[in-house]
Amino acid sequence: MRQKLRLLLLSGVALATALTLSGFAQAATAEPKPATEDAVKFEADDANSFSGAFLAARTADVDHDYASAISLYRKALIFDPANLEIRERLMISLLLNGEFESGLKEADALKGDAAVERITRIVRGLDAIRDGKFDSARKILAYDGPNDLDRLTHQLLAAWAEVGGGKGKQAMATISGLKGPDWFKVFTDYHLGAMALVAGDVNAARKSLNNAVTNRDAVATAPDTFMRAVMALARLEASAGNKQKALDAISVGDELISNYAPLKALRQSIEKGEKPVQQVTNAAEGAAGVLFSIGGALNRQGAEDMVALYLQVAHAMDPKSADTLIMLGGIAEKLENPQRAIALYRQVPADSPMRRISELQLGVTLSDTGKVEEAKQHLKALIESDPADIRSYIAYGSVLSEAKDYKAMAENYDKAVEVIGPVPRPADWTVFFQRGIAYERLKQWDKAEPSFRKALELNPNQAQVLNYLGYSLVDMNINLDEGLDMIKKAVDAKPDDGYIVDSLGWAYFRLGKFEESVTELERAVQLRAGDATINDHLGDAYWRVGRQLEAVYQWNRALISEGDDVNRDHIKDKVEKGLPPIDPNSTTADRSTPEPAAPVPPAPAPENPDKKS
Known part of the structure; x- marks a missing residue:
């Protein structure tokens, strides 16, 4: 199957990969309990008993409808004011809904509750930092437990409290001596640099930020924090009059994470001779940056609530932080709450280097809400305002793809290829891939195939391109061996991707290798349960091997x-x-069963295409 991808331009620089952070990470990635199909949503006024209010609140909670959950938890507390579990969930829902002050009141009331101590300590400690009560903040944030991530988080926050209290050297000495696993260094180097800048020690800041920028492991472990370090170092050098050193720092970042729009904006500013101000200028912003760093590193499938909780608290501490707003918007999209995402994108300050990023994602998200024409006009205006920004074409192409306007989609990517010029960069693979899809849908294979092959030339191991091109070759009964090899290579790259495994199974089916087809399609059904196309394919394969009852069952499932x-x-x-x-006249492939129209994948995120899906 040609996999349908979700375009997420901007939910951070990249999702964290293969980061195991002791017990907390396991809790953060736990899957939320799904709501039952027959769950009924209640308004608070309709809940006339404790059980009614509680069950309705939990349903709203699971659905990420935090406003309704808050009302219903409060209604449940009327029936049972002493219920700690309800009050805990109320506090968390308030924080997730961005209601920090109300969440703070609940955190104060629950400060002795061990079940939520991790959250209440951070919320109360950050409030003390915000109010300038730095000694109180250090006491609240004291931690001597065994969890590495908690220890890092609390030590960094407590150190920022010391910076706020005028004890910058003491804070930096504490963090410099912090012992822990290797991944600690990704976070400590950046925050040491930021602390030194706030404390006025430029030489110490330069040393720590250089350490952060030259740490290649940081790109995989905490890409968002890495980019903050790159930009902080560039701003430092620009402010010191070292224009070339500032541009060199940007080049390092651009080499490791290409097409990061804020870096492009910062480069343009420095090239003009401007001296951009630092993102972190005080203890409150520094403390917010700690939660942004940790939240960004944990940002993965299944951890959305915990990451959003960290980021909402960070936003309360530093409301102007554009990257926090954008990451929150990306999480809202993953949780299928586009209206919340739109509201967050619109909060990004107009003068922020990330404003254009938020505008691009806003256009894509408008399309998700059914406002397709508004989205088109919004994104076309962005293209006109900066025709050299390839990201604009990708966002616009995604909307055209969803609208199945393949002619306009092809024209859009033709223009993008013109802008790229004769020497495309590896990161441009997605433009050629999407142009190939557009022409394949228009049944112009003579134009589609060269685009697919160019995408593979730029990114030879890209699983989605291998899958799409390989499947197309098999489906058209041309270059069968090459097509099958491509799909196998895609499966090797992503063995747990149900859509790609389905492609392999269906390719075997087309080639008349029905037993092999059954093996792969049974695995695809396990990997991607409840997908109609995969169930349909497995039904066909069962029929061909004589398992008719199972075939009918799978078709009914489809x-x-x-x-x-x-x-x-x-x-x-x-x-x-x-x-x-x-x-009997068929050559190789089974032509008795036409495949349903395959979905077209919108473009993957251009910041770091290999890490997003």
């Missing part, structure tokens, strides 16, 4: 499963009649 890209009338016909006999 009829009730998710997916708009299957021909349900055709599936109903198969349930009634089965598959026709194989055409």
